[in-house]
Amino acid sequence: MNILLVKLSSLGDVVHAMPAVQDMRRALPQARIDWVVERGFAPLVERCAGVARPIPCELRKWRKAPLARDTRREWREFRADLQRQAYDAVIDLQGLTKSALVARVARLSATGKRYALANRTEGSSYEAPTRWVAHESFEIAPHTHAVQRSRELCARALGYAVQEALRFGLHARDASRQAALPDALGVRAGGEVAFIHGTSRDDKLWPEAHWLALGRRLIESGNRIVLPHGGGEEEARSHRIASGLGSGAQVWPRMPLDALTDRLAACAGAVGVDSGLSHIAVALDLPHVQIYNFDTAWRTGPLDAMRARQRSVFSAPSPSVDAVWDAWRDVTARTT
CATH class of the missing domain: 3.40.50.2000 (Glycogen Phosphorylase B;)
Structure with a gap:
């Protein structure tokens, strides 16, 4: 067929x-x-x-x-x-x-x-x-x-029934790099956590001060922050956040979507706003917290079947740093 x-x-x-x-x-x-x-x-x-x-x-x-x-x-x-x-x-x-x-x-x-x-x-x-x-x-x-x-x-x-099991089937091309990583990554020392801060709509953004506060907590826990971007204002924001976090953060170069997917797949996890790259992190089954300023996570956020590793956090006008941090600790505790 x-x-x-x-x-x-x-x-x-x-x-x-x-x-x-x-x-x-x-x-x-x-x-x-x-x-x-x-x-x-x-x-x-x-x-x-x-x-x-x-x-x-x-x-x-x-x-x-x-x-x-x-x-x-x-x-x-x-x-x-x-x-x-x-x-x-x-x-x-x-x-x-x-x-x-x-x-x-x-x-x-x-x-x-x-x-x-x-x-x-x-x-x-x-x-x-x-x-x-x-x-x-x-x-x-x-x-x-x-x-x-x-x-x-x-x-x-x-003509078939939808099964309960949910898989995206999205895989990184560099399988050897993936195989070198432990299956349960959590907040292990040295793990890279991607901050996916860019989105096509300004009203979906999370305040830069919140990213800085969260980044400091993750760095204190032994993680490194990596900052992907799509160029333009996203790149400028990445550099501002990295500058505020010092040596514990790194701005990635702009790269094609396939290379970006492979690089993201090797991270220990991600925190992101409602954006395409954040949804890629979900599909890669990374420990992930997705940030929503609107009550739309029911439509595009991680499904209940994925709650062991992924969580959405919603509040208006924006979720607090504490709410995102608590969600991150919860999903990483469940995967370690």
């Missing part, structure tokens, strides 16, 4: 779709699973166990100049690449017009079908064309976690 998933973006949404792939691998071990994704996120999908072929596209770029010669050429190349394989099932996990377009362009087998969401779920975007091009669409309960929404849609489309 050949299956095509359409989940184009954004980074966190791509990560949240990965457990659906692991479900399909268990239920349909002979299936081939391809995945259409924005080119910038394709290196991450390559690291998702069970994905035979990531198919990169650049719809974000193309729609800025839809009639340009390069756009037309690149679209033709993408369409030819997409149609190399006929699919028995095309599943639109995005629920938007752009993903519906991709699903419609994909080539079906003689008995193939397209599947999609039939409704909007809380906190997620949704556009009607996704169900117009589908042979079957499925209604999902509105108050559903982003991970569970994708899992349920795939299960109903392909």
Whole structure:
């Protein structure tokens, strides 16, 4: 059976779709699973166990100049690449017009079908064309976690039950480096703890003074702080925090997403705001505390099945340093 998933973006949404792939691998071990994704996120999908072929596209770029010669050429190349394989099932996990377009362009087998969401779920975007091009669409309960929404849609489309076990299947490429690390990392002396402070929305940020206070506690406990960033203001913030923490902190150079994933996987744990990189830390099964200024952790934060190693902390306008520190001590105590 050949299956095509359409989940184009954004980074966190791509990560949240990965457990659906692991479900399909268990239920349909002979299936081939391809995945259409924005080119910038394709290196991450390559690291998702069970994905035979990531198919990169650049719809974000193309729609800025839809009639340009390069756009037309690149679209033709993408369409030819997409149609190399006929699919028995095309599943639109995005629920938007752009993903519906991709699903419609994909080539079906003689008995193939397209599947999609039939409704909007809380906190997620949704556009009607996704169900117009589908042979079957499925209604999902509105108050559903982003991970569970994708899992349920795939299960109903392909006729299997969602199992309780939750796996993302995201692996670092440098397996030797991973093997050298203990399985239960906790707050062991010398372990690197990543501070994932960057996010696409300023109202999701945690105050810099809080990062400094938390960093000092972790350094006193024998850890080192590492600071990934995406450049620009994130890089400047990384340097300000590192400067405030002294020799116990290090700013990472800016690096591609795949290299960043590998580097993060070797950390002892992470503390992060609601962002794509923070969701990668969850998928890597790192001890992790995720910080929320809004009561949306139920939709995108660590699920109950992962509470032994990961925890979300919510408070408005921002969680306190003590609340995050207590959550960190709790998750690391459970993993040591």
